[in-house]
Amino acid sequence: MPEHDEHQGKVAFITGGGRGFGRAFGAALSARGAHVVLADIDGAAAEAAAAELTAAGGSVTGVACDVADEVAVEAVMDEVAARHGGLDILVNNAGLHAAYNRPFTELGLAKVRRVLDVNVMGVVICSLAAQRAMRGRTGAAIVNISSSAAYANRSIYGVSKLAVRGLTVSFAREFAADGIRVNAIAPGLIFTDTVRAQLPEAEAKRVLGEQILQREGEERDIVEALLYLVSSKASFVTGETLRVTGGFALSV
Template sequence: MNGTVASTGDRAGSVAVVTGGGRGFGKSFGEALAAEGAHAVLVDRDGAEAEAAAAAIRAAGGSATGYAGDVTDEARMAAIMAEAAAAQGGIDLLINNAGLHSDEYSQPIAAMGVAKVRRLFDVNVMGTVIATLAAKPYMAGRAGANIVNISSSAAHMGGTAYGTSKLAVAGLTITFARELAPEGIRVNAISPGLILTDTIRNELPEATKVRVKAMQYLDAFGEEADIVEAMLFLSSARARFVTGETLRVTGGMAAGI
C-alpha cells in the first residue's frame, strides 16, 4: 500500500471482512480497501499473520483489525462477525478469499484420498457458506452491501478436485445472489488465472508458467493488482446492477460461452 490513507476515500465509514486476510490476495485486498477508507477486518487461521497485516495497514494510516479464525469453524466465524459488527457498526463487504490451493490439492482424487478431499471441500466450499451465513445478519439492509467470492480458472477447465471445489464456489455465488437479493446484498465472484504472486514466482516451474501463458489469448502474465482491481470494481457502486456473476481474470485462458 502506497502513502497515507485518508479517511475521506470512496469507502470511508464502510467495513470489509476478508477471510484468508493474512497473506496473498487477502492481504492485498485489505490494503486496497483500507486505502479507499474502509475498515479492514482481516481473518486468517494464522492470527499472528492477520494481526501483522492489520498492523501494517494501521502504520500506513489506515484502519484495520486482525482475527484468528478458521472458516470451517462455524462458532468462531459467527463470533468474529458479531464482534466486528458491534465494534464497527455493521458489515458492508465480505470477501470469501480463504481457500486451499496448493499442488497438494490438485492431485487425482484417488491419490488424494477421502480425508484430503473432504478437507478441501470443507474449506473452499463450506467455508464460503459458513462465512456468508455468519456475516449476513450484519449486512442485510445496508446500502451497497455485497459479497465477493474467490473462485478460480480451474473451475472452468475441469480435471481436478480443486477445480471442482472452485466450480462449487461459482455455483454458490449464483445461489447466494438469489437468496440474498431480498436483503439488498449483491454476490459476485472472481476467477483468477495464472497470477504471478510471490508464491507463484518462487515455486511454479518456469516451464509451467510458459505453458499456461501459451493457453491465454493475451501474451502477458497476470499480476496480483489485476485481481485487486477486479475486486474493487465488483464491490463498488460502479457494479450496483451486477450480481450472480463470476468475472474471469485469466488473459483469456478460461474464455468460453
C-alpha cells in the same frame, strides 16, 4: 463522490487475509477509507498484516479464524458487527490451493474432505454468518474467490471452485431481498512471489501459451476486479463470476 472515498466508513471482512490476495484486498480497501478486518487461520499472520497496513495509515485489525468452524466464524462476525455497527463487504478469499490441485486418488479422502470444508463450506458458513450484519446496508456486497480451474475441473480443487461459482448464483438470489449483491472472481495464473517460487517453469509457459493476452497476470489485476465489484459501478451486477485470466479457458 470521488472514487477513492467511496468506501470511507465502510466495514470489510476478508478471509484468508494474512497474506496474498487477502492482504492485497485489505490494503486497497483500507487505503480507500474502509475499516478492514483480516481473518486468517494463522492469527499471527493476520495480526502482522494488520499492523503493517495500520502503520501505512489504514484502519485494520487482524483476527484468528478458521472459516470451516461455524461457531468461531459466527462469534467473530457478531463481534465485528457489534463493534462497528454492521458489515458492508465480505470477501470469501480463504482457500486451499496448489498442493490440492492433484488427482483424487493421490490426495485421499481426508484431504478431499478438507478442501470441501474450507473452499466450499467456508463460503457457506461465512456468507450466512455475515448476512444479518449486511442486511439493508447501502452497497452491501459479497465477493467470492473462485478460479480459472473451475472451468477445467481436473481435480478436487477445480471442483471446489466450480462449487463456488454455483454458490455465488444461489446466494445472489437468496440475498437480493436483503440488498446484498454476491459476485465472484475467477483468477487465472497470477504471478505472485509465491507462484514464482513454487510453479515449475514449464507449467508457467504452458498457461501463458494458452492465454490470449501475452503478459503475466499480476496481483493488481485481481485487486482492481474486487474494487469494481464492491463499488457503485457494479450496482446492477450480481450472481456473476468475473474471469480475470488474460483470456485463458474462455468458453461460450
